[in-house]
Amino acid sequence: MSLPHAILTALLEKPSSGLELTRRFDKSIGYFWSATHQQIYRELAKLEEGGLIRVLPAAQPTRGQKKEYEVLPAGRAELVSWVAKTDDPKPLRDPLAVRIRAAGVVGVQGLAAELRRHLALHQEQLAQYLAFEERDYPAERAADVPAEDRLRHLLLRGGIDSERFWIGWITEVLAEVEGMPEG
Amino acid sequence: MSLPHAILTALLEKPSSGLELTRRFDKSIGYFWSATHQQIYRELAKLEEGGLIRVLPAAQPTRGQKKEYEVLPAGRAELVSWVAKTDDPKPLRDPLAVRIRAAGVVGVQGLAAELRRHLALHQEQLAQYLAFEERDYPAERAADVPAEDRLRHLLLRGGIDSERFWIGWITEVLAEVEGMPEG
DNA sequence: TGGAGCATGTAATTAGTTACATGATTGG
DNA sequence: CCAATCATGTAACTAATTACATGCTCCA
Known part of the structure; x- marks a missing residue:
């Protein structure tokens, strides 16, 4: 379950739209975690529904228009608590x-x-x-x-x-x- | 799609039952590919249905009884052709x-x-x-x-x-x- | 005005994980 | 005979991939 936390991290560094996140995943975050835009949009919707992020109030856009998200306090708290969690290294799969x-x-x-x-x-x-x-x-x-x-x-x-x-x-x-x- | 080919390889080395395969995946093949017994049973069923392997004719057992598989010529051919295929390295995901x-x-x-x-x-x-x-x-x-x-x-x-x-x-x-x- | 590119999204499929159910065999 | 263990399997779920659909914006 790293994808939502990778997204929260990226959004804390800078509020972004789905496509912007996808591009950032292709760069720095992509050294160690990849995701397609479909995965990211799905996950953004879940995070918003869960009250961890919200659309920047500036604009509540419709389909096809840019939609910027920012992290809410609950989202930051979730990330802090996740950082301290443990998770066994996944066996190699090559x-x-x-x-x-x-x-x-x-x-x-x-x-x-x-x-x-x-x-x-x-x-x-x-x-x-x-x-x-x-x-x-x-x-x-x-x-x-x-x-x-x-x-x-x-x-x-x-x-x-x-x-x-x-x-x-x-x-x-x-x-x-x-x-x-x-x- | 490496799991079926890992199984074919293991079965060519030695005909085995599902649980034996699971144990071998925990050892040598497990250096670089892991699988649970559920995955393996599902895949064995598919491979058998596809005519790539068969149950050793010695015994056609029922549920709960050991069931050994061996590779058929079509299975070996499939593996040979797969070895020569290309597949991009998957980006790191850690x-x-x-x-x-x-x-x-x-x-x-x-x-x-x-x-x-x-x-x-x-x-x-x-x-x-x-x-x-x-x-x-x-x-x-x-x-x-x-x-x-x-x-x-x-x-x-x-x-x-x-x-x-x-x-x-x-x-x-x-x-x-x-x-x-x-x- | 219409096509290129940006942006968001849906749908279907496949692969992997987790939890559980059931039968067979064996040793005390 | 019964508990432990071996062995096969089902079901439900989650994550990831692939293919496709739709709307907006801008500019030639």
Whole structure:
């Protein structure tokens, strides 16, 4: 149940419309949580019904018109209490690994190409994250950076490290697979 | 759509009943794909209906009795063709990261404890994977190990590296969070 | 005035989770 | 014979994905 809380967090940083949220999820929040606009609209409706957010009173628009939401005190309280909750880490669930394992049993035809494709995608993603880091967190001095920014930087670091993990691992697998007969 | 293919792979290695598959998913295949027995039974029924697997003719049992499945030629063919398919890497989706980000906005009360708990869980998991590695792949010489085993070892290495990534990252975040006021 | 793009939404489907129900086997 | 355990399964629900529908705004 992270989506509603991700939305509350984003709205606290800045009141937004559904589509604006979708765009922000494609960027910074998207390092570690993705959502489509359909999911977001559905969730906004639920949060509003639950009294955790409201439409900015400025305009009560109709369909097709922009609709900005802000967080109500109950929404903030809910987020505070959620931060302190516990939740076990979800076990890994990686389709590429299933494919590799299957290849071990029925043969590796076609697998190398897919591994190279994933490798390129992860390298691209890594380059983008590194560019974000350079742009947004240039050589910071620990003491004078606000807590919020330091945590955001650490999340980006997490994205970077995770891409490096994938690149390292896929490279190893690819080296092995390239030495195997395709037939 | 990885679950049916994970099941086909497991059944090719060894014909099994639903519960046996569940146990095997808790072990080796579970490094990278988890499934509950309910999911597995549902999927077995679908695969049987689709003509990809069949109940071992030895016994056609009733409810409560063990029921072993094996893969039919059509099932193997399906798996071969699936191995060569492409599928984009799914974007990361990590609830703990959402929680950290939320904490940046509403305060870090309670977060350090949760980070420590996750750290301990990942360390435990890493220790277990390392023990598996020592037990199952002791100092292998590349040349004389069959391809299937080498790929299985690489999957375990992936699990190990991924746990190390989590441990490293959470440790960094924890150090930062411990320096922040809880109020 | 009509098409491109912005914006909000519905509907249908699939995948995964949680809770529960039931039968069979075995050991004390 | 009965409790524990093994084993298979149903039902209800939640989350996520995919495809589609509709309305508004602006500008060529």
